[in-house]
Amino acid sequence: MSAVLTAKGLQKSFGAVRAAADISLTFDPGIVVSLIGANGAGKTTFLNMVTGYLRPDSGQILFGERDIVGLSPRRITKLGISRSFQIPQLFNSLSVRENLLVAESIAAMDDPQAAADETLARFELAPYAAQKAGLLPEGIRKLLDVSMALSSRSKLLLLDEPTSGVSADEKFAIMDVVMGAARVAGVTVIFVEHDMDIVARFAGRVVAFYDGSIIADGSPDTVLRAENVRRYVIGEEIPHAAA
Amino acid sequence: MKAAIVAIASLAALTALALLAPQWLVFMAMLALAKGVVVLGLLVLMRTGLVSFGQGLYFGIGAYTAALLSHHLHVADAAVMLLAGAAAAGLMAALLGLLLAGYRDIFFAMLSLAFSMILYGVLVKSAALGSTDGFNLHARTFFGVALAPGVERRVFLIAGAVCAVVVALLAHRLLGGHWGRLSTGVRDNELRVAYLGASPYRVVYVNYLIAGAMAGLGGALAALAVGHVDPEMTYWTTSGEFVFIAILGGTQSILAPFVAASIFEALRTIASQYAPNVWQMSLGLAMLAIIMFLPAGLWTLAERRRRSA
Ligand SMILES: Nc1ncnc2c1ncn2[C@@H]1O[C@H](COP(=O)(O)OP(=O)(O)OP(=O)(O)O)[C@@H](O)[C@H]1O
Ligand SMILES: [Mg+2]
Numbered sequence: 001m002s003a004v005l006t007a008k009g010l011q012k013s014f015g016a017v018r019a020a021a022d023i024s025l026t027f028d029p030g031i032v033v034s035l036i037g038a039n040g041a042g043k044t045t046f047l048n049m050v051t052g053y054l055r056p057d058s059g060q061i062l063f064g065e066r067d068i069v070g071l072s073p074r075r076i077t078k079l080g081i082s083r084s085f086q087i088p089q090l091f092n093s094l095s096v097r098e099n100l101l102v103a104e105s106i107a108a109m110d111d112p113q114a115a116a117d118e119t120l121a122r123f124e125l126a127p128y129a130a131q132k133a134g135l136l137p138e139g140i141r142k143l144l145d146v147s148m149a150l151s152s153r154s155k156l157l158l159l160d161e162p163t164s165g166v167s168a169d170e171k172f173a174i175m176d177v178v179m180g181a182a183r184v185a186g187v188t189v190i191f192v193e194h195d196m197d198i199v200a201r202f203a204g205r206v207v208a209f210y211d212g213s214i215i216a217d218g219s220p221d222t223v224l225r226a227e228n229v230r231r232y233v234i235g236e237e238i239p240h241a242a243a
Numbered sequence: 244m245k246a247a248i249v250a251i252a253s254l255a256a257l258t259a260l261a262l263l264a265p266q267w268l269v270f271m272a273m274l275a276l277a278k279g280v281v282v283l284g285l286l287v288l289m290r291t292g293l294v295s296f297g298q299g300l301y302f303g304i305g306a307y308t309a310a311l312l313s314h315h316l317h318v319a320d321a322a323v324m325l326l327a328g329a330a331a332a333g334l335m336a337a338l339l340g341l342l343l344a345g346y347r348d349i350f351f352a353m354l355s356l357a358f359s360m361i362l363y364g365v366l367v368k369s370a371a372l373g374s375t376d377g378f379n380l381h382a383r384t385f386f387g388v389a390l391a392p393g394v395e396r397r398v399f400l401i402a403g404a405v406c407a408v409v410v411a412l413l414a415h416r417l418l419g420g421h422w423g424r425l426s427t428g429v430r431d432n433e434l435r436v437a438y439l440g441a442s443p444y445r446v447v448y449v450n451y452l453i454a455g456a457m458a459g460l461g462g463a464l465a466a467l468a469v470g471h472v473d474p475e476m477t478y479w480t481t482s483g484e485f486v487f488i489a490i491l492g493g494t495q496s497i498l499a500p501f502v503a504a505s506i507f508e509a510l511r512t513i514a515s516q517y518a519p520n521v522w523q524m525s526l527g528l529a530m531l532a533i534i535m536f537l538p539a540g541l542w543t544l545a546e547r548r549r550r551s552a
Binding site: 073077078090091092093098101105106148149 | 430
């Protein structure tokens with residue numbers, strides 16, 4: 001099966017900080033991949049390069065067959081990659097429903113009203129439909145952000161920490177809703193996550209970042225057990241003798 | 244439906260005013276309508292979160308286009324003047340908008356101001372256009388029908404009312420639907436707009452163009468009302484007046500610019516009769532009071548009454 005997304009030798013530095021040092025990754029369609037790594041490891045930078053927000057210093061990014069380096073976020077969104085943000089990016093003075101209406105209308109749905117209602121139901125946002133996005137609790141803002149990203153009927157959905165800033169007992173509920181919606185939409189999902197229980201539960205493949213490089217890539221079982229991942233990502237104390 | 248009723252009622256009221264009111268009131272109403280149209284355009288632009296301090300540019304272009312048609316090309320039809328005024332201003336906005344749509348906040352405001360001052364400078368220096376004195380215009384027909392002397396203004400007020408109502412209905416439709424929400428989206432979060440696949444630049448550009456064309460229409464209306472144009476129409480104080488009226492009315496309703504412009508013109512007429520020296524100061528005090536007590540404009544008063552009723 002041909003890959004949805006292929007990154008080849010991506011490099012990106014901010015001054016002395018190497019946010020991406022030779023990142024090469026291939027993503028097959030239909031899978032759910034989790035990107036893990038400590039703060040500052042380069043996970044968001046990777047998403048920013050894929051969506052055209054940042055231009056890699058060198059390297060190639062193929063969406064299907066097409067090289068998308070240098071295209072604007074708007075063009076890339078139109079090609080079929082959408083994303084949610086670490087800090088939800090919403091229209092704060094509009095209601096939840098209006099936020100979705102903007103998204104559905106841009107996506108040129110025949111009937112944006114019906115599409116918005118469908119999304120409201122799928123994301124369990126209907127009770128909040130009339131509320132201003134700026135006044136919502138964080139968990140709901142996260143859901144709305146993801147639901148707007150999915151409105152563009154993309155092939156590839158990138159989620160930057162969909163459960164950050166949300167209480168521990170809400171996290172699984174939110175992920176259940178998000179992943180359920182993604183499955184129905186049939187999109188490939190790449191999500192950044194710090195909570196390893198969430199990763200173990202929802203990811204089919206895990207990629208571990210450290211200092212702009214990939215230090216592990218494979219099934220959740222193997223990656224989450226790997227020693228360097230436990231040391232550099234999960235932050236366990238591992239006696240040096242064992243290293 | 245509600246909009247259609249308000250439109251018909253406004254049209255009827257203005258027609259009655261045009262036929263029955265004394266000349267000075269007809270004149271005042273026409274200026275209020277002209278400015279209301281300009282300010283409504285400003286409201287469309289403000290939906291994207293941008294304020295232009297240079298709408299005098301388009302107001303002036305609309306007015307001078309109408310006057311030039313009359314004075315130099317001997318076109319004497321008011322309807323042609325109005326359309327040409329709006330078209331010329333729209334054309335200029337289409338050009339300058341290419342640049343301005345890339346700017347935001349204070350840079351946008353100052354750049355728009357700068358362009359209006361350039362036109363002011365050019366007009367003041369142009370002897371052929373009467374320099375600081377400007378020149379007169381005279382419309383003798385309206386849609387080809389000859390205007391009897393003495394009733395021109397009354398006909399113009401009806402024409403102005405029709406223009407204003409049509410423009411207001413269009414703006415109401417535009418802002419009440421997808422485009423209005425998208426414009427608010429651009430104001431709230433351009434990043435999200437781009438990441439949904441739309442262009443914030445394009446939204447700002449189109450709204451800037453609309454605002455420019457409407458200011459041109461308003462300028463042509465004002466030129467017909469006064470029968471005279473001068474560079475003052477493009478001066479920054481004129482642009483400031485539009486922003487003032489916009490804040491006075493608030494952005495809640497399509498009607499607000501017209502109500503606010505009427506109040507503004509009435510106040511000015513009264514003040515220039517009884518207190519010509521403190522007019523500017525009263526303006527300042529009024530502005531202060533509004534920003535402090537009615538930050539969403541006079542329209543909040545109407546809303547409050549409706550809620551308590
Ligand atoms: N626009 C930028 N300008 C300067 N430095 C940046 C920029 N974006 C990221 N960086 C730096 O690049 C490194 C990687 O950042 P990135 O945001 O990709 O990390 P992350 O893995 O997403 O971390 P977190 O888990 O905290 O979100 C960090 O050191 C960060 O400070
Ligand atoms: Mg991050």
